[in-house]
Amino acid sequence: MTIKIYNVLTRQKEAFRPIQEGRVNIYVCGPTVYDYSHIGHAKTYGNFDVIVRYLRYRGYDVLYVQNITDVGHLLDSGEDRILRKARQTQSTPMQIVERYTKLYFDNMDALGVQRPDISPRASGHIPEQIEMIQQLLREEHAYVVNGSVYFDVSSYPEYGKLSGRRVEDQEEGTREAVRSEKNHPADFALWKKAEPEHIMRWNSPWGEGFPGWHIECSAMARKYLGETFDIHGGGIDNIFPHNECEIAQSECAHHGATFANYWMLVGSLTLDGVKMSKSLGNTLTLAEALERWRPEAIRAFILSSHYSNPIDFSDVAVESAEKGWQRIWGAVSLVRNRLHDAPDGEVDADILTWLETYKAAFIEKMDDDFNAPAAIGVLQEMTRKVNSTLAENAALSSGTLTAIDQIYRELGGDVLGIVPDSAEAGSADAEREAGLIRVLIDIRAAARANRDWATSDRIRDRLAELGVTLKDGKDGTTWTVS
Template sequence: MPFEVYNTLTRKLEPFRTLEPGIVRMYNCGPTVYGRAHIGNFRAYLFADTLRRWLEISGYEVRQVMNITDVGHLLDDADAGEDKIEAQARKEQLDPWAISRRHTEQFFRDLEDLGCLPARVYPKASEHIPEMLEMIEGLVAKGYAYRAGEDVYYEVAKFPRYGRLSGNSVAELDAGARIDVREEKRHPADFALWKSDPHHLMKWKSRFGEHGFPGWHIECSAMARRHLGDRLDVHTGGEDNIFPHHECEIAQSEAFTGQPFATYWMHTKFLQVDGGKMSKRLGNCYSLDDVRAKGFTVRALRFCLIRGHYRQPLNFTWDILREATSVLENLDDLVVRLRRAQSGAAGAASADAGIEEVGEAMAEFRAALDDDLNVPRALAALMALRALALEERLGASAAAQALQFVVHVAQRALGCIQVEEGSLAAEVEAKIRERNAARKARDFARSDALRDDLVRLGITLEDTKAGVLWKHKDSGAGGGPIA
């Protein structure tokens, strides 16, 4: 089965084919850097990372571009309201550039902590003003955009496909328009490409006037074109980006280049918290630090945010993160058990025992991710492997094969399984041996006390027929058996 993805544009599953063999041009709508990104934002970026990982495992070279919006994103996502970054700057009595710089740096730290592979480029909107103006001037010249004073608007009526991505029609948009629409617009759905405001702090001179700044939508069209060319294979974002943002990007890019913009549009469903919308008012726009403060690892958060299907809503609660943490521990544990079975210590009958089941689980994992990145189905395949390992039904060569797969395919795809072999400090290993000796001598009080000591040192133990398995509680890395 080839890789298939759900395309928001056509509303169906489609086989994945790229414009150029072996190369994927992928653009991800990135953050507007006026505040710390929260776990809901990260769901979309983690999806982009998982997609990129699976494409690379499938043999593609992925040219991934994720933008940083540091100007022009207004509070209402369209043409009204203050610039989000300038509003924050006013609140903190800081320079808007200081705000965007601080949050951009924080964003990169968070992405790294979450184990996201770095994109090829993270273009900043403020550094692509000439590219935006080139497109805006081109759109005016081609008759798709018009000037109104020093502002420039895109005329949606000139682009018949406007509404195809989101399922809106220009007529409906007309009917639904608010009464307070700006009078200089020819149609209420027309959107700003360039806006003029002498009070805007981040502004540029252009042929349209002295004090202008770009609209949010043109930024992505221009940055995608600059770094990936006129056509993309994949464009991703959160479901809230579909309209108006992505609809407008299509209208701008396709009218300007005369070519289809992106082949596949992929969107991540919202993250809910405690069954509802995240909001500043409820104080549940959690950051990575909030997650750490509750005693969870960012690695577990990554797992929690990618383990559901990206097109299904995901509800986040601390209980669900706790549960995800223990499922992830089981995946870490799978690696420890496979390593042990590979060494022949697990006691399965023959080296080849279980080889067929391992083959099936590996094929199922791949088929699941080829099926529109069905992570829950892929995880079920890993759990089938774990069941085989737990029941000690894997011979040494079957276990070796499974271990290679988990390390080089499953972990590479998911980015959060602990596959490093743990090491023990000499004093810890000595304590484990001392405890073994105490158990042998049936001195259970001594043995229990030593086990408690080890727990305090962050080491958990499991007694098996072949010997003791141990694990670092925090990192999940483990090993054994220690006889």
């Protein structure tokens, strides 16, 4: 069994073959840290989180690099995003960068997105970028004008191969073309001369300036992953021009060596059917979303559609994903709670057999281009089976319950990140809590036997206030923690 990946570069699903057996080098374009993270970031980085988790689950040694853009990303006006924010808030650019970088990681941590192995910053790699630009100049892929350096797109005939765009087809941007010092409108900046008011500036062979937006990814990918690496990821909205420019720079600097073997681009997220944009005012920050929904619900929603497809964020959509997730979580917590007073015993062979069948089905779905929505479908089917088994057998052995819990931990927890680690059986606190709840359930059972519904309901209501839900079944009362 090999993993198949839809490669945007070839527009085909291909068997994944890493350059080095057992090892995956992956680079994903990270955020520009000039404002709060929004739910679009949650989709892009949440999707790659699951991709990386799965590769690791399948035994690959993954090196995951995701940059932090903290310089060079300009607005329409030609103004640097970070500088503008700094001016607006009367702070320094690096304060802005620190603030939003920290918030980005805080939000991603809260979402359960595992950190990349390396989060290189553009501003920390100016020498590497200058070196690459010098090389491009030396080899006549770039030219200098008035202290700025531009990449000569005509020197790279394959420009456009990722996005399927051809230079001739592009509409010429009027504003830029008019005042441009570029030889051709499609040429892009590698290095920009800093105007006097531009305070983020560095010395270079061409005078004081700052790097263009695209060069950081090429320089940092080369530094940490080598000239050719396995997977390059990002949001589809960066396919042009950003990703295209990265390829051009890197492949020219590397004398034609392929930049990345596989390109995986994540579909965009819309909010209530419309693209989020500051000008429309329909933005939702990740922090706001996390206040309204638990992280697992947001993850379940993000994973409800294939990573490469667009997805529309709405209250109704997240809530229905959350309800679906609750069914899985309900089964998991039931298993874990029953583990507290389950009879000792080995795992039941029949149950282990069908657990393994679901696991194999899950892996088959994920192997096929990381089809998380289909994999969740498998988990849902398994959950139906688990729930009915739980209902039919009041005394499942600890071995069996542990085996069920284990498969949820692996597939739902380690891979998808939607099954939390809580209620760890065996910890002293958890055991005590389970025991205390059990005492209350026993008292309540006695009250119910006396048809003392007031006491019975009081215990249930008070526990509910503490987040413990009691459920009366045929074989007694069970409980879950929300």
